[in-house]
Amino acid sequence: MFKHLKKDLPASIVVFFVALPLCLGIALASGAPLFSGLIAGIIGGIVVGAISGSKIGVSGPAAGLAAIVLVAITSLGYENFLVAVVLGGAIQILFGVLRLGIIGYFFPSSVIKGMLTGIGIIIILKQIPYFFGMGKNPKGNFDLLQVEWDNLISGLLKAINALISGNISIGATVVGIIALGILLLWSNVLSKKGKIFQLVQGPLVAVVFGIIFYVVTQGGSLELAIDQLVKVPGSIDAIKEQITFPNFAAIANTEVWITAFTIALVASLETLLCVEATDKLDPHKNVTPTNRELFAQGTGNIVSGLIGGLPITQVIVRSSANIQSGGRTKLSAIIHGLLLIVSVLLIPTLLNQIPLAVLAAVLFIVGFKLAKPSTFVNMYKLGWKQFVPFMATVLPMVITGDLLLGIGLGLAVGIFIILLKNFQNSHFLHKEGENLDDGKIKMTLAEEVTFFNKGAILKELDSLPENTYLELDVRQTRYLDNDIIEILEDFAFKAKERNIDIKLISKRGTVENPDSFIEFFKLRPKSNTSLS
Template identity: 70%
Template structure:
C-alpha cells in the first residue's frame, strides 16, 4: 500500500481541497451542524478508506442524502434523534453486505453508468459557476436542480450576472489558468510539478491574494466568499462540537423507517459509484462490492455515534482522486487525516481559502468527467447505447442523481424488451419453384412471453400455400406462452393450407399433431 506514496500524497491533497467545502456545504444543505459534515468526511476517509477494498474510491457525506437528512431532522424531533437512524442505517448496511447484496451494482448498464459520470460532470460545472464569480447564496452541497432557496440551477447562473465579485472572479481565473498550465504543460516538463500539485499552488496563491487585498475596496474578497470551518477556542470547545445519538428514541418506528431509507439510498449510491470509479480507474481494479457495503456500514455506525452525517462513496471526490494520480486506498486515508489535522491545527488558515479557487479546481474535475468527445463516441455506438446515456445525463441535470439514474435504467430496460421482441426469431423467406413460399423461422436460444407479439405478427402474416419450417435446434428455453401460440396456429395453418415442418433435436416432424404434447415430452426426456 505504501509503494505509491509519491502518487497518493499529491492526490490526497487535491481530494482534501475538493472534500473540505463539500463536507461543509452538504451539512449546511442538510440543516445539520457544519461540524457534522467534517466528521463524516474524516470517518469516510480514515475508517471507510481503511476497510474498503477499493483502491481509488473516496467516501464522505453525499449530496444525494441531503434532502432525506433535512426532512428527517425535523420529522424525528432533532439532530440527536436523527443520529440514531444513521447508526441503524449502518447496521442494515452490514446486513446487506453479509447477504451479498453488493451484486446489485452490476445490473446497471454501462451506458447508464457513463451517463451518470457525464451528468455529474456537467452538474459540477453548472453548480460551481456562481461560486467561480463570487456569488455564493447557496451551500456547496446544494446539488439538486431545484435548490433550497426556490431557485434552480440555471436561474442561479442568470442571477450571478448581476452579482459578480471582481476579487473572487479574478483569483478564480488566475487559479484556473494555473491549473490548466500545470496539467497541460508543467507536469510534462519536470517531475517536481508532478509531486507538487497544481490545486495546492492555486489554493496557496488564493490565500496570499486574500491577505494582500483584504483592505482593497474593489478586489477584496468578503468572508461569505471564503471557506467557513468552525474555529474552536480550546480543546473543550472542540470536543463540544461532537453530538451523540439519543438512544431513548429508538422505539420510534419513524426512526427505523429513516434508518432503512438511509441504508437503501446510501448503499445504492455507493454501488453505483463503485461501478463508475472502476470504469474510470486507468488500472482497472475491481472493487469487491460486498466488502464495500460492510465498510460503509461500519463507517455510518461510527459517524452516527459521534455526530456525523451519513456516508457513501462519492463520485466527485473519487474522480478527483483518480484524475490526480491516486493509486491506492492510502490517498483516501491521508485525505481523512488532512481533514482532521487541519480543523484542529489550522482552521483560521482554511478560512482564508476563496471558494472561487475551489470552484476552479472543480471545473477541471467536471470537464474531465464530461468531455465533449464522449458525447460523440456514445452517439456513434447507436441508439441502444446513446438513448439511455442521454436520458441519464438530462435526468441528472434536471432532477437529481437517483432520479436521473432511474430514468436511464428505465429506458435501458425498455430497449432490452424491444430488442427481445425483435430478436425472438430469425425469419427467412424463399420463393419456392412450385409457387409456394418457403419460410424458415429459427427461434432464439431463449424465447419468453416478451416475444409473443413478434412471433404472432409473423405467423399471422403468412400467406396461403406456405411451407413453414420452425427450427428449434438451438432453443434451450421455450416459454409455455409460445408453445400455446404454435398450438393455436395449427388450426389456421390447416385452413390456409400451410404445411409445418418442425426441426428439433428429436429429428424432423411434418405437421406435428400437438406442439404442447411434443415440447412437454421433450422436457421430460431432457429431465
C-alpha cells in the same frame, strides 16, 4: 503493513493535499457544513482504510453523492439526514454480508455513465454563485435542486441577470478565474513536465494562491468578504460545538429510509466502479475483495453519520493520486486521514482563509471530468440503444435534481429497449422461391423464446397465406416458453383449415404436420421446456 513505509508516507502526503480541498469543496457542493466534509475524509482514511481489503484505494466524501445529500438536507434537516447516513451504512454492511458485491454488474453502463454525467452538470451549476461571489448567501440565490421546473429556470435566470447587471464580487471572480487557470495549466501542461508537478497537485497550489490573494487584498478593492471564505471551527471547543449528532427520533420517517437506501445503493455503485477502475490502474494488479469493501464502506458511513460527517465512498481521484505517487499499502490511506486531523487541529486559521471561489474552481474541474462533452459524443456514436437510456438518466437529474428518479427512468428505458430487441429477435422468417404461392417459408426460432415474443410470432404466423409450406426450425432453440408452444398448438389447428403444411425440424428429428406440439416436446400443459 509497514513494509513499504518509505513509499506510503510520501504518497499519503500527496493524497492529503488532494483530499483537503476536495473534502471542503464537496461539503460546499452538498450544502452541508464544511467541517462535515473533513470528518468524512478523516473517517474514510482511518476507519475505512483500516477495514478495507484494498491496498491502494482511498475513501472520503464523494462528488457523486453531492446531489443526493443536498436534496436530503434541504428536505430532512441535517440531524435527520445523519440518521439516513447511519442507516445507509447499515444497509451497505448487509449488502456485504449477503455477498452483493456484484450488484454493479446489474446496472447498464449507459445508466451509470448518465448518473455520473448528471451529477457533474449539477455540481458545475451549483458552483456558479460561489465562483462569482453572488450575494451574501449564494445558495439561497441559486437553488437549482428543486423539483419544480420553474425553480430551475428561475435559478438560471437569476444567475444570468446577476452576471449581466454586475451583481457579483470582483475579488471572488478574479481569484476564481486565476485558480481555474492554475488548475487547467497544472493538469494539461505542467503535470507532464516533471515529477514535482505530479507530487505537488494543482488543487493545493490553487488553495495556496487563494490564501495569499486573500491576505494581500485585505483593505483593497478586491477584498473578500468573510462569507466568501471557508468556515471551519478554530479550536477544540469550537470543534465540539460543531459536531452534530443524528436525531434518531426521525428513524420512523419514511423519507429517511428512502434517503438511506438511495445513499447505500449509489455509494455502493460508486465504490464498486471505483474499485474496478483502481484495480485496473494498480501496477501490481492487486484485486480488491468487493464484499469486504462494502462492509468497510458501510462501517465508515455509520461512524461518519454518528459524528456529523458526510457519506463516504471510495474515490477515484484520491485513489489514482495514491497510485501515481507510489502508494503500496493501506497505510498511505490511513496516514492521509491522520494528516487531515492534524490540519484541523493545528491550522484552522489558515483553512478559514481559503476563498470559496477557489473551491468552486476545483469543483468545476471535478464536474467537468464527470460530464465531459466527449461523453455525449461517444454515447451517441454507440447508437440509440445506448444514447437513449443515457439521456433518460441525465435529463431528469438535471431538471429535478432527483438522482434516484434519473436512475429509475434510465433503467426503465434500458429494460424497455431490451424487451423491444427481444421481441424483434425472437424469430427469423426466410422466404424461398420466386413465387410465394409455390414457394417455401422457413421460420427459425431464436435460442431463447419467452412470452415476450408471443406477439411477434403470432403476427408472423397469422400473416402466412393459404396453400404454403412452412418449415419451423427449432434446432438452435434451447428454451421454449409454454406460451409459445400454445401458440404453435393453436396454429397447427388453423393450418389445416388454411391448407398450410408444416415441417418441424429439431435435434430430435423431423416431423411433417405434427398434430400436437405439446406431445412432440413431451410437455405437460402450463409448463416450460428445455430443448438442450
